[in-house]
Amino acid sequence: MQIDIIDYESCSAAGVNLSALRTSLRQHQSGLIKNNLPGSDLDTWIGVVGQVSAVNDLGEWQSRNNRLAALGYEQGTIRSTVSGLINKYGAARIGLIMGSSTSSIDRTEEAYTKLNSENALTDEFRQPFVHNPHAPALFAAHLSGIKGPSLTINTACSSSAKVFATGSRWLETGIVDAVLVGGVDTLCLSVLHGFDSLQLLSPDPCKPFDQHRNGINLGEASGFAVLQRAGENDNAKGIRLTGYGESSDAYHMSHPHPDGLGARLSMTQALDRAGLPPSAIDYVNLHGTSSRANDLIEGKLISELFPGSVSCSSTKAWMGHTLGAAGITEAIIAMDTLQTNVIPGSKNLEILDEALNFSIKATDEPKVCQHVMTNSFGFGGNNCTLLFSRTG
């Protein structure tokens, strides 16, 4: 089934909304800064969304993750698009699927620093809707007024790519007439110190696919997209989800399969579903975390699967690796090339890893693309690839 993209918005350190993100991309202006997260002295760079501090009145929903979701939902026309669809079809005919890895663990972390003298949660933090992994969709349903099925997908860094696959299937069975998909993840101590324990953080701005890359930078983001069955909404963006692939590495909890077998499956599935040969793809937004292992394995796979005519880049040097929000953030960057006709360069790339040979450049490339892809790979060996095409 083909799915029309009706609207989309992105909120990250590289831009509080899509319009600001486009400007940052064109100017090669990164949002990464030296780590200044309160309570953390780790020597690394992070992608913080400063404007989150303006959202501070969520009451029983309070968490940084929810604040970032609320900020993202107010950008562009997402809220009015969803409200319009609720008016047209009824709130119970709109579905909601959120992807996240941290959910609201930032709030649980804070609660543990403020336990009372009996080592118990204080009243302010007794928030059952927040301290659970479904918090992102519970809150987004509250924000949007959506009353249809509302699911949270937590597959680590592939979470908010998989929301598009699930959304497509829900639409195909007619259980809903539109789906709001989203992703949100927030910088917090769990992820910074967790990735530090795996020795994956870089003390420098990340350099995906570079010979001298030395690790990842973490970031935070929220993003939303509205999906409908193809042809059912005249206000569609002229972009279709034409393929997706989902697979497992079956190899290791935190290390990718050395030959990228799972990643290969998700990419070939997406191509098969769209009925396209690899040569038809104009641009691939790579997972490209800037870790030694990911970039080597993903880069080799790309050169095995795609001809040199396919342009590739990683855009993580703009906002960092936004974990469970990375899928939708990069899906939006990929699909937006169908609107802007500019393929973003692979920022911070100076010398391509000597073991790699594929079409990746630091500079932007003006190009009217027809088909674009994006990869998201997560812990547990969880892979997802999305394929978007220009309508018509």
Place this chain on the structure above:
Amino acid sequence: MQSKTLKCKIAGIGAWGSYFESWQALQALLNGASLPETKLKGPKPDIIPANERRRAPLPVKLAVASSWQATQDAGVEADTLTCVFASGLGDTDLTDYMCKTLASEHKALSPTKFHNSVHNAPAGYWTISTGTMKAANSVAGYENLVSLTLLEAMIQCETENTPMLLTFYDAPVAQILTPVLPNQETFAFSLVVFPHSADVEGPLLTANVEQQEHTTWPALQSKSDYLRRLYAANPAAKILSLAELLEQPKRDIVVPLSSGTALTFSCEK
């Protein structure tokens, strides 16, 4: 477009809890058998390689043990199944460990505990242990976890014409978090389902999405205090309503799906 009626065949079932270590033992409890005297400690799923099993937390072992039972019951190769793993609470022992460590002076986390803390850890261990390269989803749904997961998996089974493994699991909650997440019961339950047209033996499950507000979970037919406590407190154990339907199929059940929808299930043996 009209909502499609969703259909699948149930080919295998697995279950694990403090007083049952198989679907047959849970069936006996549902049918009125008295509780065994000793409480079980936790499953030891042999399918996880020994090295990994030592490091696997309780939710992972619960999910993998029950998943393995269901695949054995269905007589299928595990690596042919697309999977959905579902937990309402996640691993609160690891949440507790991380938050305690991060609230202290020395914030260094164990790398193994960190990678085990992802919600999809059971999906990861399962796919690694069984060599499954199919899609593995991992979802959350708080009080509507069970209905949302059944919806998601039945839709995937139908639209992608693929057999599926569904595993529901929730473990007791770490003490500090019990005021917000009170569950103290241990539970896992798995289903292997096939597209309704597949040539396999098993009851046919039918589900319809209805627009309906204020639906609540139906009372369990069982009079067992233990099963009722489990059903009330453990988000994954809401699947017991479906387990009872499989035992006594001559009725429909209606369960909440979202604030504006409900799912109606019926079952034909």
